[in-house]
Amino acid sequence: MINKVASSVAQALEGIPDGATVMIGGFGTAGIPNELIEGLIAQGAKDLTVVNNNAGNGDAGLAALLATGRVRKIICSFPRQADSHVFDALYRSGRLELELVPQGNLSERIRAAGAGIGAFFTPTGFGTELAKGKETREINGRHYVLEHPIHGDVALIKAERGDRWGNLTYRKTARNFGPSMAMACKRTIASVHEVVELGALDPETIVTPAIFVSQIVQVERQATQAGGLKKAA
């Protein structure tokens, strides 16, 4: 019997090695799998490369992982936010390497890894600093930059419901990077708020099919906190 349901966050995260590339879903605080990140901190893997859209908000979640000093490099599109003080300090003191990627290129590079694409030409970033040193090509009169996939060892994503095969649905804009990251990693671990029986998820509305998911673990629902916002003036 296929059963991808882990009994605990700790069990789900067993064996993540030092030096791993860890993709973490989320945009701002929506879709950040806080329980899995806390589990990764407890698990202790170090020398990590993290892929996320941002670089942590406040002091919890990804910011807490960065604060442990176990992240060597972050690949993201939008690190600087009103509440990114943990990242800002690490970056300014040279303790964290940053690879800044335009957001759509980040998402497409992740998808490309999952889809078996060797590299792709995109118009985004052509003629800018973020395309420096990259191969370019003119195709039908338009300029493109060659971008390569980002492969991950582990994806940590937050979903809403899942079944023992690993099928997933998401909640509102917390979906964001989850489906692409689930495809792009050797191992994908999803937190869910509800584990349901096989067949309970409408097959027409399953967003991430089981094939992309290694383990799911149920966590209690916590209201997503605001993040990335300036204090109201």
Next chain:
Amino acid sequence: MSMTYSRRTKDQLAARVAQDIPEGATVNLGIGQPTLVANHIPPSREVLLHSENGLLGMGPAPAAGQEDYDLINAGKQPVTLLPGGSYFHHTDSFAMMRGGHLDICVLGAFQVSARGDLANWHTGEPGAIPAVGGAMDLAVGARQTWVMMDLLTKQGASKIVRECTYPLTGLACVKRIYTDLATLDVTPHGLRCVDRVDGLSHAELEQLVGLPVQA
């Protein structure tokens, strides 16, 4: 200089942009000032707002106490979804942007060149932490990229320039520039004035911009 004219307020500028968004358009409003445009689209006009983080058919901010931070916009502010709206994942959302499916995007800017080059993501100053987000995808992806900004910096220099000195977001991508003093089109033949605030003469506008502007 005789100040016989006054600047458009942020809301007046947002209303000016909204005036040009046609019925049925699919529009992405960038973070910051462009977000205000949504407040000025007449209720009689149906416009589909897209947000890069994965929603189409975005509605207004929720009532106090109704915020759900799993439902946010690109600026991470809580929003709502209109009936008929949809959620989708990031890669699909950027396919909508890059794939030419958006009619219009409205972005803020540090500088725009007379050719329509856009600089809006990084000041390039030492110690400044860069953040690009979806700006480069929007700039080159939408069918029309509009910029919304003050014409002048706080020091009085034109933000419409011959060549951008800030790091570029996209090349020759801006079609129209809405400012607090005038609206300008970027054409293959240079800048063209669409409108200017009352009391600002064409000669004064050209002097402020420091570049030729067609009437």
